[in-house]
Amino acid sequence: MTTDEKILKVAIDMIAKKGFKGATTKQIAEKAAVSEMTLFRHFPSKKKILEAAIDRYYYSFQMKELFEHKLIWNLEKDLLMIAETYHTIMKKNKNVIKIAIQEGHNVPGLLEQVNKHPRQLKELIEKYLEEMHKRNHIKDCDYELTAMNFLYMSYGLFISRSFVSGEIITSLSEEDVIKGSVQVFIDHLTPSEVNEKV
Amino acid sequence: MTTDEKILKVAIDMIAKKGFKGATTKQIAEKAAVSEMTLFRHFPSKKKILEAAIDRYYYSFQMKELFEHKLIWNLEKDLLMIAETYHTIMKKNKNVIKIAIQEGHNVPGLLEQVNKHPRQLKELIEKYLEEMHKRNHIKDCDYELTAMNFLYMSYGLFISRSFVSGEIITSLSEEDVIKGSVQVFIDHLTPSEVNEKV
DNA sequence: GGAGAGAGTTAGTGAGTACTAACAAACATA
DNA sequence: TATGTTTGTTAGTACTCACTAACTCTCTCC
Structure with missing residues (x-):
């Protein structure tokens, strides 16, 4: 699993569980087993993480x-x-x-x-x-x-x-x-x- | 409407809309038209406000x-x-x-x-x-x-x-x-x- | 008029939070 | 071996948040 994927997976779970404000970047990074710095190197902001996570984890079906x-x-x-x-x-x-x-x-x-x-x-x-x-x-x-x-x-x-x-x-x-x-x-x-x- | 009631009414609306973390005591006080200090004089903590608000605004029916x-x-x-x-x-x-x-x-x-x-x-x-x-x-x-x-x-x-x-x-x-x-x-x-x- | 209760104001504390700068370590590839 | 990429670490900034201290104002009720 790439770093991006690890981050997004943890993010979608945590935000769903605790809400956007309740899920902190520190916790997300920790649970994804990367440093918080790495998280911000991959995504410019917390908000963008959420958007990317929704994009990645919303399965669209025809x-x-x-x-x-x-x-x-x-x-x-x-x-x-x-x-x-x-x-x-x-x-x-x-x-x-x-x-x-x-x-x-x-x-x-x-x-x-x-x-x-x-x-x-x-x-x-x-x-x-x-x-x-x-x-x-x-x-x-x-x-x-x-x-x-x-x-x-x-x-x-x-x-x-x-x-x-x-x-x-x-x-x-x-x-x-x-x-x-x-x-x-x-x-x-x-x-x-x-x-x-x- | 008493001060308590004003606060609880605004609190339940705001927390429902923005989540517990998203609704700040400052905003609640502002919208209830009381000072933030007054809010904390009436309730010991934000958490207790939520509990009191649920208590007040959950209508129980037999x-x-x-x-x-x-x-x-x-x-x-x-x-x-x-x-x-x-x-x-x-x-x-x-x-x-x-x-x-x-x-x-x-x-x-x-x-x-x-x-x-x-x-x-x-x-x-x-x-x-x-x-x-x-x-x-x-x-x-x-x-x-x-x-x-x-x-x-x-x-x-x-x-x-x-x-x-x-x-x-x-x-x-x-x-x-x-x-x-x-x-x-x-x-x-x-x-x-x-x-x-x- | 005096006392007490409730409210406002101002200023602040300490903790947390998103996000950054700078540098070093690890790694793969050429 | 040299180089570029990715990551970790450490320290820090600027801000917000829950919550407090201390003082003043304004009622009400006797």
């Missing part, structure tokens, strides 16, 4: 490519795959999302950046539902609204467990909650006549 | 009293009432919740405190669903799981709109999203035979 070829037009399996992929993405970007919540308004463009995935995902789910309706697999409904609610459900689970010890509220496993959430939307989307087939 | 007498055993109306009350509570406690996300692990007991309402609410919804099933108004299902998913949905909406400019993802109004979320759970909970009556 939802379209990520999902489209995986859809098999089976509501349960597709929703499950979407929810699971969503959580994988969010967990990879956990640090940046935490920073976005606490420093969002001080880092220009950050909020737009972290809202990009949800927005893309919303549109993808929306289109998916439309197509599923055309194929006569689901009822007609407000697709954007349904997509948003599916996202909110996943988002709530993610935030709760990642940032506020939400796991102490229930003993249900993340996996079970996700499966349950998919079932909720299956019931919402499936026409009642077809509902019986299970 | 879910049982808040809800039970309002339930009318109509799924749609009850769920809507629950969701709306939930959002009212969360918004009242918005600052404390934000602080819990960013300083949770530095303020002993804070995470437990903000998790109390969700936990109470989970149990209340759980019992409500059980009773609704007994009354033959809804299907049998995993009530805890359903309650959690209903909460996660509300929580996701709240966090998204309150802390990360989530309103830029969709143009749907909060009210519509809430109504939509209730409909999702109605479909999930209503037996298909009865589903047709609308």
Whole structure:
């Protein structure tokens, strides 16, 4: 690992944990096992470290490519795959999302950046539902609204467990909650006549 | 408004916005229109200000009293009432919740405190669903799981709109999203035979 | 009018923090 | 061996921050 990488890795972790002000350059350098001087030789300022760290550790995905070829037009399996992929993405970007919540308004463009995935995902789910309706697999409904609610459900689970010890509220496993959430939307989307087939 | 109250009000707002380290005693005093000296005459330390502010501005509700007498055993109306009350509570406690996300692990007991309402609410919804099933108004299902998913949905909406400019993802109004979320759970909970009556 | 309580003012302390200057040591490459 | 690059070390600057001491002002209430 290069010196740059060592510094950025420690920085993103520490800033996510303690906030921008709370994470000092001295501590970052120490934990990265470099001298503070080296840190400032690699980055001109603490602020630039944060920007570089976000740049380095925000994993951007193209939802379209990520999902489209995986859809098999089976509501349960597709929703499950979407929810699971969503959580994988969010967990990879956990640090940046935490920073976005606490420093969002001080880092220009950050909020737009972290809202990009949800927005893309919303549109993808929306289109998916439309197509599923055309194929006569689901009822007609407000697709954007349904997509948003599916996202909110996943988002709530993610935030709760990642940032506020939400796991102490229930003993249900993340996996079970996700499966349950998919079932909720299956019931919402499936026409009642077809509902019986299970 | 007393001096104490002025200080605490400004403190909770500022700390929620800028973080504990980011909000300086000088700024708090200035915005509260008192001298910094006065601030330290009223509270022995900055940390104690935060604790007093949380104490003062965390509104604790007894879910049982808040809800039970309002339930009318109509799924749609009850769920809507629950969701709306939930959002009212969360918004009242918005600052404390934000602080819990960013300083949770530095303020002993804070995470437990903000998790109390969700936990109470989970149990209340759980019992409500059980009773609704007994009354033959809804299907049998995993009530805890359903309650959690209903909460996660509300929580996701709240966090998204309150802390990360989530309103830029969709143009749907909060009210519509809430109504939509209730409909999702109605479909999930209503037996298909009865589903047709609308 | 006098006393006491609460607030302002001014000036300051000591610790920490981002960031710098200058020089020496280690290392790889040619 | 010579050279350039990277790093460590040490010391330091300028600033900010939480918090204090000491004194004055201004009320209120008797």
